[in-house]
Amino acid sequence: MSRTQDMRKGATIQEVAQEANVSKSTVSLVLQGSDLIRSETAARVLEAARKLGYVYNRGAADLRRKGSRTIGVLINDLMNPFFAELLVGLERRLVDADYSVLMAHTGESLERQDKVLLTMREHNAAGIALCPVPGTSAALAKTLDAWGVPLVVIVRPIGPGNYDFAGYDAAQGLRLSTHHLIAAGHRRIAFLGGRPGPVYEQRLRGYQDALREGGIAFSRDLVFESGPTRREAFEQMRKVLDARPEIRAAVCYNDVVAFGALAALVERGLRAGADFALVGFDNVLYSAHSNPPLSTIDVRPEALGRHAAELLIARIENPGAPRQEFIAMPEFVQRQSG
Amino acid sequence: MSRTQDMRKGATIQEVAQEANVSKSTVSLVLQGSDLIRSETAARVLEAARKLGYVYNRGAADLRRKGSRTIGVLINDLMNPFFAELLVGLERRLVDADYSVLMAHTGESLERQDKVLLTMREHNAAGIALCPVPGTSAALAKTLDAWGVPLVVIVRPIGPGNYDFAGYDAAQGLRLSTHHLIAAGHRRIAFLGGRPGPVYEQRLRGYQDALREGGIAFSRDLVFESGPTRREAFEQMRKVLDARPEIRAAVCYNDVVAFGALAALVERGLRAGADFALVGFDNVLYSAHSNPPLSTIDVRPEALGRHAAELLIARIENPGAPRQEFIAMPEFVQRQSG
DNA sequence: CTGAAAGCGCTTACAG
DNA sequence: CTGAAAGCGCTTACAG
Numbered sequence: 001m002s003r004t005q006d007m008r009k010g011a012t013i014q015e016v017a018q019e020a021n022v023s024k025s026t027v028s029l030v031l032q033g034s035d036l037i038r039s040e041t042a043a044r045v046l047e048a049a050r051k052l053g054y055v056y057n058r059g060a061a062d063l064r065r066k067g068s069r070t071i072g073v074l075i076n077d078l079m080n081p082f083f084a085e086l087l088v089g090l091e092r093r094l095v096d097a098d099y100s101v102l103m104a105h106t107g108e109s110l111e112r113q114d115k116v117l118l119t120m121r122e123h124n125a126a127g128i129a130l131c132p133v134p135g136t137s138a139a140l141a142k143t144l145d146a147w148g149v150p151l152v153v154i155v156r157p158i159g160p161g162n163y164d165f166a167g168y169d170a171a172q173g174l175r176l177s178t179h180h181l182i183a184a185g186h187r188r189i190a191f192l193g194g195r196p197g198p199v200y201e202q203r204l205r206g207y208q209d210a211l212r213e214g215g216i217a218f219s220r221d222l223v224f225e226s227g228p229t230r231r232e233a234f235e236q237m238r239k240v241l242d243a244r245p246e247i248r249a250a251v252c253y254n255d256v257v258a259f260g261a262l263a264a265l266v267e268r269g270l271r272a273g274a275d276f277a278l279v280g281f282d283n284v285l286y287s288a289h290s291n292p293p294l295s296t297i298d299v300r301p302e303a304l305g306r307h308a309a310e311l312l313i314a315r316i317e318n319p320g321a322p323r324q325e326f327i328a329m330p331e332f333v334q335r336q337s338g
Numbered sequence: 339m340s341r342t343q344d345m346r347k348g349a350t351i352q353e354v355a356q357e358a359n360v361s362k363s364t365v366s367l368v369l370q371g372s373d374l375i376r377s378e379t380a381a382r383v384l385e386a387a388r389k390l391g392y393v394y395n396r397g398a399a400d401l402r403r404k405g406s407r408t409i410g411v412l413i414n415d416l417m418n419p420f421f422a423e424l425l426v427g428l429e430r431r432l433v434d435a436d437y438s439v440l441m442a443h444t445g446e447s448l449e450r451q452d453k454v455l456l457t458m459r460e461h462n463a464a465g466i467a468l469c470p471v472p473g474t475s476a477a478l479a480k481t482l483d484a485w486g487v488p489l490v491v492i493v494r495p496i497g498p499g500n501y502d503f504a505g506y507d508a509a510q511g512l513r514l515s516t517h518h519l520i521a522a523g524h525r526r527i528a529f530l531g532g533r534p535g536p537v538y539e540q541r542l543r544g545y546q547d548a549l550r551e552g553g554i555a556f557s558r559d560l561v562f563e564s565g566p567t568r569r570e571a572f573e574q575m576r577k578v579l580d581a582r583p584e585i586r587a588a589v590c591y592n593d594v595v596a597f598g599a600l601a602a603l604v605e606r607g608l609r610a611g612a613d614f615a616l617v618g619f620d621n622v623l624y625s626a627h628s629n630p631p632l633s634t635i636d637v638r639p640e641a642l643g644r645h646a647a648e649l650l651i652a653r654i655e656n657p658g659a660p661r662q663e664f665i666a667m668p669e670f671v672q673r674q675s676g
Numbered sequence: 677c678t679g680a681a682a683g684c685g686c687t688t689a690c691a692g
Numbered sequence: 693c694t695g696a697a698a699g700c701g702c703t704t705a706c707a708g
Contacts, residue, residue: 023694025695026694059397263629375678403702
């Protein structure tokens, strides 16, 4: 490849102009695909650019234009396949619309969230997609509001503020899973996993609604919290099985919790679906192949990511438009765990 | 919050300078934490910046400096928890070193990979971390080489080229898993999943080495390919169980394949660990809680991501240094599936 | 210790 | 259809 010689690092529009015997305005226009330029000239410019190994400098263009096509994406828990799948849908839609994605994993750290949010502002992000860390204060909504950068919040609202929102009807989801177990004849149904917070309350409410509708009294001592990891859910479920052997059915906070519970069932020699009925929430890919396959509530994680992206893009293109929400309606998926 | 009034959008260094009665050079110096500036002056500048809601513009600074602190990260399969965990480690280390991450999910599309790679150059990325799409041509290595942007390739090499590499000894990994099954008394051990390619050959070789060391003849009709998804592995395993009931043990291409195989076992009423011995590869988080928990080969996905980040950072800081590799040594993890 | 000036690589009216 | 000029928000020698 002797052409490598010509590819001096960092040719600029100016050098391309020289090579093609035109001004840099012309080169800029050609690069933007303007039809103001004669096609013959355009061809000459393009050839010169190729020859010099020219690479467009988005930073410079963004500075001049005072805009950018990068979107900041913050994910709070990538270890949870729900968010990984959501991110796939979000990123795909954004890239298809010609945006670049500045991604940050906040773990569950509020500090990290604040830090990367600032960085994204410094990068002049055209918009932000935020899966907030649990415990994010409502003050953040105000701050982001003041910044005036288009924002879509995902799954977990962060209090009043001027942002779009993409999520699902969690109450309805848990209503469905609870109803399913009631219809299957269960009357003592546990609510398993999760930690108190806005999202949690919603789900708990759906559970309570279904119980009421089924004529079953709600009882605090059937709700068991746990962190959002398989391990924590596993340990919690273990305790439940040991201390409360009369419980034979549970709706779960999410699929990851259900997987942990499944593992505890196995350890105790119990068969999910036969000895104990378990229903998840999310319908992550894996739930179709767990052992046994998990009955769950489908909220279509990947599609949710796509919808969030669409909300954000719409907002960027039309900042003055009224606030929008996308709320996915969950569906029950019958498999074998319950 | 009446201060919101003062936070005019987009205050510049120039306006801060005016507010503080200094020149913009001084402001710039203060922002960089230079100790050339009297602390009294610095305090005045900082106060002015705060008052105006000043936000540093990285794009402008990068343009002037001709550098950037963003890293392009390309992941080929985020649906596979191995890569999600790897990304977590990678991102964390990068952000801790004050880099921003431009992330792209290439799915398994070479086209997408080419597209985002170009975008990342246009963003003037300081470095690139690439988990290449299977089938990436060696020509890409040359191209990236010519670009001269620091590059770390992860898990799957892309042919000769001047890049650092982070991966694991896959041959050794499969040697370990195969040895384990041999030691457990198995002589007819299948190699399950994956598609031919460089990474595949390595693993197959480890499998063959272990067989040879165990005095067992290698037989082509014990290797079964499948795509890298649970579903495809599930379907392949189903066929194996039906057509070749004499097979009672298998080493898997990776954990996702093992999970698919586990599901097929269940469907056929076979117990992993008792009726059929199965060993995975990767040790993704979930493998500790699958049913039954998966015996597997630990390659520490998250730590691998961290090491890849460290290689890249070192390269950026010292472009002339000799090429480096990080090769993790896999370890066998005994659980219950085999 | 601080300021004036040049310049990073683009885009965009404006003129011709 | 094309070019000359100004300017985006910074940093960095250079002078004082």
